[in-house]
Amino acid sequence: MKRRKVLFIHLSQIRLLAKKFAIVILFLTAFVMMLINKTDTVIIEKTSSMATDIVSPVIDVLVIPARALSGVYDYFRELRTIREDNQRLREENRRLENVENRARALEIENKLLSELLNYTPPPEASYLSARIIAEEGDGFSHSIIIYTGGDKPVKKGQVVLSDRGVIGRIDRVGKLYSKVILITDINSKIPVMVERTRVRGILSGDNTSVPKMVFIPLSAELTVGDRIVTSGVAGTFPPGLPIGKISSIDKGAVKIKPFGNLDRLEYVKIVDYGLDDIFYENGSERADGTE
Protein backbone atom coordinates (compact mmCIF):
# COMPACT_ATOMS: atom_id res chain seq x y z
CA MET A 1 0.00 0.00 0.00
CA LYS A 2 2.81 2.31 0.98
CA ARG A 3 4.69 1.57 -2.20
CA ARG A 4 1.62 2.43 -4.26
CA LYS A 5 1.40 5.85 -2.59
CA VAL A 6 5.03 6.55 -3.25
CA LEU A 7 4.55 5.67 -6.90
CA PHE A 8 1.45 7.90 -7.10
CA ILE A 9 3.31 10.89 -5.68
CA HIS A 10 6.21 10.20 -7.93
CA LEU A 11 4.03 10.13 -11.07
CA SER A 12 2.12 13.26 -10.13
CA GLN A 13 5.39 15.04 -9.50
CA ILE A 14 6.62 14.05 -12.92
CA ARG A 15 3.36 15.21 -14.47
CA LEU A 16 3.61 18.56 -12.67
CA LEU A 17 7.19 18.95 -13.73
CA ALA A 18 6.34 18.05 -17.32
CA LYS A 19 3.51 20.59 -17.33
CA LYS A 20 5.80 23.23 -15.91
CA PHE A 21 8.48 22.58 -18.46
CA ALA A 22 6.23 21.70 -21.41
CA ILE A 23 6.93 25.04 -23.00
CA VAL A 24 10.68 24.50 -22.63
CA ILE A 25 10.36 21.01 -24.11
CA LEU A 26 8.35 22.30 -27.09
CA PHE A 27 10.87 25.10 -27.66
CA LEU A 28 13.58 22.46 -27.65
CA THR A 29 11.71 20.34 -30.21
CA ALA A 30 11.45 23.42 -32.45
CA PHE A 31 15.24 23.87 -32.19
CA VAL A 32 15.83 20.18 -32.80
CA MET A 33 13.59 20.26 -35.90
CA MET A 34 15.58 23.19 -37.25
CA LEU A 35 18.85 21.42 -36.47
CA ILE A 36 17.71 18.23 -38.20
CA ASN A 37 16.58 20.33 -41.15
CA LYS A 38 20.02 21.93 -41.28
CA THR A 39 22.11 18.79 -40.88
CA ASP A 40 20.07 15.88 -42.21
CA THR A 41 17.56 16.94 -44.80
CA VAL A 42 16.51 13.39 -45.69
CA ILE A 43 14.24 12.81 -42.68
CA ILE A 44 12.64 16.25 -42.88
CA GLU A 45 12.33 16.02 -46.67
CA LYS A 46 10.54 12.68 -46.63
CA THR A 47 8.26 13.70 -43.76
CA SER A 48 7.55 17.09 -45.32
CA SER A 49 6.78 15.58 -48.75
CA MET A 50 4.40 13.10 -47.15
CA ALA A 51 2.74 15.81 -45.05
CA THR A 52 2.44 18.09 -48.10
CA ASP A 53 0.59 15.28 -49.88
CA ILE A 54 -1.84 15.07 -46.97
CA VAL A 55 -2.42 18.81 -46.50
CA SER A 56 -2.43 19.96 -50.12
CA PRO A 57 -5.74 18.34 -51.21
CA VAL A 58 -7.55 20.50 -48.63
CA ILE A 59 -6.03 23.67 -50.08
CA ASP A 60 -6.74 22.32 -53.57
CA VAL A 61 -10.46 22.14 -52.74
CA LEU A 62 -10.42 25.67 -51.29
CA VAL A 63 -8.78 26.97 -54.46
CA ILE A 64 -11.84 26.15 -56.59
CA PRO A 65 -14.15 28.96 -55.33
CA ALA A 66 -11.19 31.36 -55.17
CA ARG A 67 -10.35 30.65 -58.82
CA ALA A 68 -14.01 31.16 -59.79
CA LEU A 69 -14.05 34.58 -58.11
CA SER A 70 -10.73 35.48 -59.66
CA GLY A 71 -12.06 34.36 -63.06
CA VAL A 72 -15.03 36.72 -62.82
CA TYR A 73 -12.72 39.58 -61.83
CA ASP A 74 -10.33 38.80 -64.70
CA TYR A 75 -13.24 38.59 -67.19
CA PHE A 76 -14.39 42.13 -66.45
CA ARG A 77 -10.83 43.46 -66.25
CA GLU A 78 -9.98 41.96 -69.64
CA LEU A 79 -13.17 43.29 -71.24
CA ARG A 80 -11.93 46.82 -70.68
CA THR A 81 -8.67 46.25 -72.52
CA ILE A 82 -9.84 43.80 -75.19
CA ARG A 83 -9.54 46.31 -78.04
CA GLU A 84 -6.02 47.41 -77.18
CA ASP A 85 -5.00 43.78 -76.57
CA ASN A 86 -6.30 42.77 -79.99
CA GLN A 87 -4.31 45.52 -81.70
CA ARG A 88 -1.17 44.66 -79.74
CA LEU A 89 -1.52 40.92 -80.52
CA ARG A 90 -1.90 41.59 -84.26
CA GLU A 91 1.34 43.57 -84.26
CA GLU A 92 3.07 40.92 -82.16
CA ASN A 93 1.85 38.22 -84.54
CA ARG A 94 3.35 40.06 -87.52
CA ARG A 95 6.65 40.41 -85.71
CA LEU A 96 6.65 36.74 -84.66
CA GLU A 97 5.99 35.60 -88.23
CA ASN A 98 9.20 37.37 -89.28
CA VAL A 99 11.07 35.83 -86.34
CA GLU A 100 9.74 32.37 -87.24
CA ASN A 101 10.98 32.70 -90.83
CA ARG A 102 14.41 33.73 -89.63
CA ALA A 103 14.42 30.93 -87.01
CA ARG A 104 13.61 28.31 -89.66
CA ALA A 105 16.53 29.47 -91.81
CA LEU A 106 18.87 29.48 -88.81
CA GLU A 107 17.69 26.03 -87.76
CA ILE A 108 18.54 24.55 -91.12
CA GLU A 109 21.90 26.34 -91.13
CA ASN A 110 22.58 25.15 -87.57
CA LYS A 111 21.73 21.57 -88.50
CA LEU A 112 24.10 21.61 -91.46
CA LEU A 113 26.95 23.13 -89.42
CA SER A 114 26.36 20.66 -86.57
CA GLU A 115 26.64 17.77 -89.00
CA LEU A 116 29.87 19.24 -90.38
CA LEU A 117 31.36 19.53 -86.86
CA ASN A 118 30.06 16.14 -85.71
CA TYR A 119 28.37 17.99 -82.80
CA THR A 120 26.34 16.00 -80.22
CA PRO A 121 23.15 17.92 -79.45
CA PRO A 122 21.87 18.25 -75.85
CA PRO A 123 19.09 15.86 -74.77
CA GLU A 124 15.54 16.64 -75.91
CA ALA A 125 13.45 18.25 -73.24
CA SER A 126 10.08 16.89 -72.17
CA TYR A 127 7.47 19.05 -70.48
CA LEU A 128 4.83 18.54 -67.83
CA SER A 129 2.23 21.20 -67.07
CA ALA A 130 1.19 21.66 -63.47
CA ARG A 131 -1.44 23.74 -61.72
CA ILE A 132 -0.49 25.94 -58.77
CA ILE A 133 -2.59 25.28 -55.69
CA ALA A 134 -0.74 27.27 -53.03
CA GLU A 135 1.71 30.13 -52.98
CA GLU A 136 3.86 31.43 -50.21
CA GLY A 137 5.45 34.83 -50.28
CA ASP A 138 6.58 36.47 -47.09
CA GLY A 139 9.79 37.69 -45.57
CA PHE A 140 10.92 34.17 -44.69
CA SER A 141 10.40 32.10 -47.84
CA HIS A 142 9.07 32.17 -51.39
CA SER A 143 7.62 28.95 -52.74
CA ILE A 144 4.62 27.39 -54.44
CA ILE A 145 2.90 24.02 -54.22
CA ILE A 146 1.87 22.48 -57.53
CA TYR A 147 -0.38 19.60 -58.47
CA THR A 148 1.63 17.29 -60.68
CA GLY A 149 -0.59 14.22 -60.63
CA GLY A 150 0.91 10.78 -60.61
CA ASP A 151 1.22 10.19 -64.37
CA LYS A 152 4.72 11.51 -65.08
CA PRO A 153 7.53 11.28 -62.55
CA VAL A 154 8.71 14.59 -61.13
CA LYS A 155 12.23 14.78 -59.77
CA LYS A 156 13.97 17.05 -57.33
CA GLY A 157 15.97 19.77 -59.05
CA GLN A 158 13.94 19.94 -62.26
CA VAL A 159 13.53 23.38 -63.78
CA VAL A 160 10.14 25.07 -63.47
CA LEU A 161 9.16 27.64 -66.10
CA SER A 162 6.32 30.09 -66.56
CA ASP A 163 5.35 31.24 -70.04
CA ARG A 164 8.07 33.90 -69.80
CA GLY A 165 11.04 32.23 -68.17
CA VAL A 166 12.53 30.32 -65.28
CA ILE A 167 10.65 30.74 -62.00
CA GLY A 168 12.26 28.08 -59.82
CA ARG A 169 13.13 24.46 -59.28
CA ILE A 170 11.45 21.42 -57.76
CA ASP A 171 12.44 21.16 -54.12
CA ARG A 172 10.24 18.47 -52.58
CA VAL A 173 8.40 15.75 -54.42
CA GLY A 174 5.24 14.11 -53.14
CA LYS A 175 3.05 11.53 -54.86
CA LEU A 176 0.60 14.09 -56.26
CA TYR A 177 1.93 17.45 -55.11
CA SER A 178 5.38 19.01 -55.27
CA LYS A 179 6.96 22.04 -53.67
CA VAL A 180 8.79 24.54 -55.88
CA ILE A 181 11.42 26.94 -54.55
CA LEU A 182 11.06 30.22 -56.43
CA ILE A 183 14.10 32.07 -57.77
CA THR A 184 13.36 34.83 -55.27
CA ASP A 185 13.70 32.47 -52.28
CA ILE A 186 16.79 32.74 -50.12
CA ASN A 187 17.62 29.07 -50.85
CA SER A 188 17.73 29.65 -54.60
CA LYS A 189 21.18 29.87 -56.22
CA ILE A 190 21.30 29.63 -60.03
CA PRO A 191 24.37 29.94 -62.28
CA VAL A 192 23.52 32.69 -64.77
CA MET A 193 25.15 34.90 -67.37
CA VAL A 194 24.49 38.20 -69.07
CA GLU A 195 23.21 37.31 -72.54
CA ARG A 196 24.94 40.22 -74.29
CA THR A 197 28.40 40.02 -72.73
CA ARG A 198 28.42 36.36 -71.53
CA VAL A 199 29.59 37.55 -68.10
CA ARG A 200 28.85 34.84 -65.56
CA GLY A 201 27.56 35.05 -62.02
CA ILE A 202 25.15 33.49 -59.57
CA LEU A 203 21.54 34.58 -59.20
CA SER A 204 20.89 34.56 -55.49
CA GLY A 205 17.40 34.93 -54.03
CA ASP A 206 17.00 37.03 -50.90
CA ASN A 207 13.25 36.77 -50.21
CA THR A 208 12.58 40.04 -52.03
CA SER A 209 10.88 40.29 -55.42
CA VAL A 210 14.17 41.25 -57.10
CA PRO A 211 16.95 38.68 -56.54
CA LYS A 212 20.58 39.78 -56.84
CA MET A 213 23.37 38.64 -59.12
CA VAL A 214 26.57 37.93 -57.22
CA PHE A 215 30.11 36.69 -57.93
CA ILE A 216 30.43 38.93 -60.97
CA PRO A 217 33.94 39.78 -62.22
CA LEU A 218 35.03 43.32 -61.27
CA SER A 219 35.74 44.19 -64.89
CA ALA A 220 32.25 43.13 -66.06
CA GLU A 221 30.34 45.57 -68.22
CA LEU A 222 26.73 45.63 -67.13
CA THR A 223 23.90 47.97 -68.02
CA VAL A 224 20.35 48.24 -66.76
CA GLY A 225 18.09 46.26 -69.07
CA ASP A 226 20.62 43.53 -69.94
CA ARG A 227 18.94 40.13 -70.28
CA ILE A 228 20.00 37.42 -67.83
CA VAL A 229 19.87 33.76 -68.87
CA THR A 230 20.98 30.50 -67.27
CA SER A 231 24.65 29.74 -67.92
CA GLY A 232 24.41 25.97 -67.63
CA VAL A 233 27.47 25.87 -65.36
CA ALA A 234 27.28 22.97 -62.83
CA GLY A 235 24.77 21.22 -65.03
CA THR A 236 21.69 21.72 -62.89
CA PHE A 237 20.04 24.14 -65.32
CA PRO A 238 20.44 23.93 -69.10
CA PRO A 239 22.02 27.04 -70.65
CA GLY A 240 20.13 29.85 -72.33
CA LEU A 241 16.84 29.81 -70.41
CA PRO A 242 15.56 33.35 -69.88
CA ILE A 243 15.41 34.52 -66.27
CA GLY A 244 15.05 38.29 -66.16
CA LYS A 245 16.76 41.58 -66.82
CA ILE A 246 18.95 43.88 -64.77
CA SER A 247 16.70 46.35 -63.00
CA SER A 248 19.30 48.28 -61.02
CA ILE A 249 23.04 48.42 -60.44
CA ASP A 250 24.11 49.79 -57.11
CA LYS A 251 27.52 49.76 -55.45
CA GLY A 252 27.42 46.22 -54.19
CA ALA A 253 24.32 44.75 -55.75
CA VAL A 254 23.04 43.97 -59.23
CA LYS A 255 19.29 43.43 -58.96
CA ILE A 256 17.41 41.27 -61.45
CA LYS A 257 13.71 41.65 -62.27
CA PRO A 258 12.41 38.17 -63.21
CA PHE A 259 10.57 37.81 -66.55
CA GLY A 260 8.04 35.40 -65.05
CA ASN A 261 5.43 37.33 -63.12
CA LEU A 262 5.69 35.42 -59.85
CA ASP A 263 2.58 37.10 -58.42
CA ARG A 264 0.21 35.97 -61.13
CA LEU A 265 1.08 32.37 -61.81
CA GLU A 266 -1.67 29.85 -62.49
CA TYR A 267 0.07 27.10 -64.44
CA VAL A 268 3.74 26.23 -64.74
CA LYS A 269 5.83 23.93 -66.90
CA ILE A 270 8.22 21.40 -65.39
CA VAL A 271 11.04 20.67 -67.77
CA ASP A 272 12.91 17.39 -67.81
CA TYR A 273 16.22 17.72 -69.62
CA GLY A 274 17.39 14.29 -68.55
CA LEU A 275 19.66 15.88 -65.97
CA ASP A 276 18.11 13.92 -63.11
CA ASP A 277 21.36 12.19 -62.19
CA ILE A 278 22.62 15.55 -60.93
CA PHE A 279 20.72 15.01 -57.69
CA TYR A 280 20.50 12.02 -55.47
CA GLU A 281 16.96 10.84 -55.01
CA ASN A 282 16.78 12.01 -51.41
CA GLY A 283 19.51 14.55 -50.93
CA SER A 284 20.95 17.69 -52.36
CA GLU A 285 24.40 16.32 -52.97
CA ARG A 286 25.84 16.05 -56.42
CA ALA A 287 26.04 12.70 -58.09
CA ASP A 288 29.82 12.87 -58.20
CA GLY A 289 29.89 13.12 -54.44
CA THR A 290 30.78 16.79 -54.22
CA GLU A 291 28.41 19.34 -52.74
Added chain:
Amino acid sequence: MSEEWSENLTQYLQRLLPLLTSVLLIFISYIPLELPFSSNVRPAVALICAFFWLLTRPDVFNLLSVYLLGLTEDIISSAPFGSNVFALLIMYVLVTNLAKYFNAKPFIIIWSGFALLAFVSFFSRWLMVSVYYSQFLPVFSVFFSFLSTVAFYPILSLINVFVQNRLMTDEV
Protein backbone atom coordinates in the same frame (compact mmCIF):
# COMPACT_ATOMS: atom_id res chain seq x y z
CA MET B 1 -27.53 7.29 -24.30
CA SER B 2 -27.59 8.58 -27.85
CA GLU B 3 -28.45 12.08 -26.65
CA GLU B 4 -25.56 12.03 -24.22
CA TRP B 5 -23.23 10.80 -26.92
CA SER B 6 -24.35 13.54 -29.30
CA GLU B 7 -23.92 16.15 -26.57
CA ASN B 8 -20.41 14.93 -25.85
CA LEU B 9 -19.53 15.02 -29.52
CA THR B 10 -20.86 18.59 -29.88
CA GLN B 11 -18.88 19.65 -26.85
CA TYR B 12 -15.75 17.99 -28.19
CA LEU B 13 -16.15 19.66 -31.58
CA GLN B 14 -16.69 23.01 -29.90
CA ARG B 15 -13.44 22.58 -28.02
CA LEU B 16 -11.70 21.92 -31.34
CA LEU B 17 -13.35 24.83 -33.17
CA PRO B 18 -10.65 27.45 -32.46
CA LEU B 19 -7.94 25.12 -33.74
CA LEU B 20 -9.98 24.00 -36.76
CA THR B 21 -10.90 27.59 -37.65
CA SER B 22 -7.27 28.65 -37.37
CA VAL B 23 -6.09 25.77 -39.57
CA LEU B 24 -8.75 26.57 -42.17
CA LEU B 25 -7.74 30.25 -42.20
CA ILE B 26 -4.10 29.22 -42.64
CA PHE B 27 -5.05 27.07 -45.65
CA ILE B 28 -7.04 29.94 -47.14
CA SER B 29 -4.09 32.30 -46.71
CA TYR B 30 -2.03 30.05 -49.00
CA ILE B 31 -4.50 30.19 -51.88
CA PRO B 32 -2.87 31.94 -54.87
CA LEU B 33 -4.28 35.46 -55.02
CA GLU B 34 -3.06 36.21 -58.54
CA LEU B 35 -2.86 39.86 -57.65
CA PRO B 36 -0.02 42.07 -58.87
CA PHE B 37 1.02 42.87 -55.28
CA SER B 38 0.55 39.51 -53.59
CA SER B 39 4.24 38.77 -53.05
CA ASN B 40 5.24 39.48 -49.46
CA VAL B 41 1.67 40.51 -48.59
CA ARG B 42 0.57 37.19 -47.07
CA PRO B 43 -0.16 37.84 -43.40
CA ALA B 44 0.99 35.50 -40.64
CA VAL B 45 -2.49 34.11 -40.05
CA ALA B 46 -1.30 31.63 -37.41
CA LEU B 47 0.07 34.47 -35.27
CA ILE B 48 -3.21 36.38 -35.49
CA CYS B 49 -5.30 33.33 -34.59
CA ALA B 50 -2.99 32.26 -31.78
CA PHE B 51 -3.11 35.75 -30.24
CA PHE B 52 -6.91 35.97 -30.56
CA TRP B 53 -7.76 32.54 -29.16
CA LEU B 54 -5.16 32.57 -26.38
CA LEU B 55 -6.61 35.87 -25.24
CA THR B 56 -10.30 35.06 -25.53
CA ARG B 57 -10.52 31.28 -24.97
CA PRO B 58 -7.40 29.99 -23.22
CA ASP B 59 -9.58 27.18 -21.83
CA VAL B 60 -9.92 25.55 -25.26
CA PHE B 61 -6.88 26.92 -27.07
CA ASN B 62 -3.77 25.80 -25.24
CA LEU B 63 -0.09 25.14 -25.74
CA LEU B 64 -0.74 21.98 -27.75
CA SER B 65 -3.06 23.89 -30.11
CA VAL B 66 -0.34 26.50 -30.64
CA TYR B 67 2.19 23.77 -31.37
CA LEU B 68 -0.08 21.99 -33.85
CA LEU B 69 -0.80 25.28 -35.60
CA GLY B 70 2.92 25.91 -35.95
CA LEU B 71 3.50 22.42 -37.34
CA THR B 72 0.73 22.95 -39.93
CA GLU B 73 2.41 26.14 -41.10
CA ASP B 74 5.80 24.42 -41.19
CA ILE B 75 4.41 21.65 -43.39
CA ILE B 76 3.05 24.05 -46.02
CA SER B 77 5.80 26.64 -45.81
CA SER B 78 9.29 26.22 -47.22
CA ALA B 79 10.85 28.23 -44.40
CA PRO B 80 13.17 26.23 -42.10
CA PHE B 81 11.13 23.47 -40.45
CA GLY B 82 10.39 24.47 -36.85
CA SER B 83 10.67 28.23 -37.37
CA ASN B 84 6.89 28.71 -37.43
CA VAL B 85 6.53 26.63 -34.26
CA PHE B 86 9.23 28.79 -32.69
CA ALA B 87 7.45 32.07 -33.60
CA LEU B 88 4.13 30.81 -32.25
CA LEU B 89 5.67 29.59 -29.00
CA ILE B 90 7.16 33.07 -28.51
CA MET B 91 3.65 34.47 -29.02
CA TYR B 92 2.27 31.91 -26.52
CA VAL B 93 4.76 32.92 -23.84
CA LEU B 94 4.07 36.62 -24.40
CA VAL B 95 0.28 36.33 -24.43
CA THR B 96 0.02 34.06 -21.40
CA ASN B 97 2.19 36.46 -19.39
CA LEU B 98 0.61 39.69 -20.58
CA ALA B 99 -3.04 38.64 -21.00
CA LYS B 100 -4.10 40.59 -17.88
CA TYR B 101 -3.21 43.87 -19.62
CA PHE B 102 -5.55 43.13 -22.54
CA ASN B 103 -8.61 41.80 -20.75
CA ALA B 104 -11.76 43.92 -21.21
CA LYS B 105 -9.83 46.62 -23.04
CA PRO B 106 -11.04 48.54 -26.15
CA PHE B 107 -10.23 46.96 -29.51
CA ILE B 108 -7.64 49.58 -30.40
CA ILE B 109 -5.62 48.69 -27.28
CA ILE B 110 -5.80 44.99 -28.13
CA TRP B 111 -4.80 45.73 -31.73
CA SER B 112 -1.85 47.82 -30.58
CA GLY B 113 -0.92 45.07 -28.14
CA PHE B 114 -1.02 42.54 -30.94
CA ALA B 115 1.21 44.77 -33.08
CA LEU B 116 3.75 44.91 -30.26
CA LEU B 117 3.72 41.17 -29.54
CA ALA B 118 3.74 40.32 -33.26
CA PHE B 119 6.78 42.56 -33.66
CA VAL B 120 8.65 40.66 -30.93
CA SER B 121 7.59 37.36 -32.49
CA PHE B 122 8.62 38.43 -36.02
CA PHE B 123 11.91 39.82 -34.75
CA SER B 124 12.71 36.60 -32.84
CA ARG B 125 11.92 34.49 -35.89
CA TRP B 126 13.93 36.81 -38.13
CA LEU B 127 16.90 36.41 -35.80
CA MET B 128 16.48 32.63 -35.59
CA VAL B 129 16.14 32.14 -39.36
CA SER B 130 19.07 34.50 -39.97
CA VAL B 131 21.21 32.35 -37.66
CA TYR B 132 19.94 29.27 -39.53
CA TYR B 133 21.04 30.67 -42.90
CA SER B 134 24.16 32.33 -41.43
CA GLN B 135 23.12 35.60 -43.06
CA PHE B 136 20.68 38.34 -42.16
CA LEU B 137 17.37 38.16 -44.01
CA PRO B 138 16.40 41.45 -45.65
CA VAL B 139 14.76 43.50 -42.91
CA PHE B 140 12.49 45.33 -45.33
CA SER B 141 10.59 42.26 -46.59
CA VAL B 142 10.16 40.84 -43.08
CA PHE B 143 8.94 44.22 -41.84
CA PHE B 144 6.49 44.35 -44.74
CA SER B 145 5.15 40.91 -43.74
CA PHE B 146 4.79 42.22 -40.19
CA LEU B 147 2.86 45.29 -41.38
CA SER B 148 0.48 43.19 -43.49
CA THR B 149 -0.07 40.88 -40.49
CA VAL B 150 -1.00 43.85 -38.30
CA ALA B 151 -3.24 45.27 -41.05
CA PHE B 152 -5.12 41.97 -41.44
CA TYR B 153 -5.72 41.54 -37.70
CA PRO B 154 -9.16 43.28 -37.58
CA ILE B 155 -10.55 41.25 -40.51
CA LEU B 156 -9.42 37.90 -39.12
CA SER B 157 -10.58 38.92 -35.64
CA LEU B 158 -14.04 39.50 -37.05
CA ILE B 159 -14.13 35.96 -38.43
CA ASN B 160 -12.88 34.55 -35.13
CA VAL B 161 -15.41 36.63 -33.17
CA PHE B 162 -18.15 35.24 -35.39
CA VAL B 163 -17.00 31.67 -34.67
CA GLN B 164 -16.80 32.38 -30.96
CA ASN B 165 -20.17 34.11 -30.64
CA ARG B 166 -22.24 32.05 -33.05
CA LEU B 167 -20.74 28.59 -32.96
CA MET B 168 -19.37 28.24 -29.45
CA THR B 169 -20.98 28.31 -26.04
CA ASP B 170 -19.35 30.09 -23.11
CA GLU B 171 -18.50 26.94 -21.18
CA VAL B 172 -17.24 23.97 -23.11
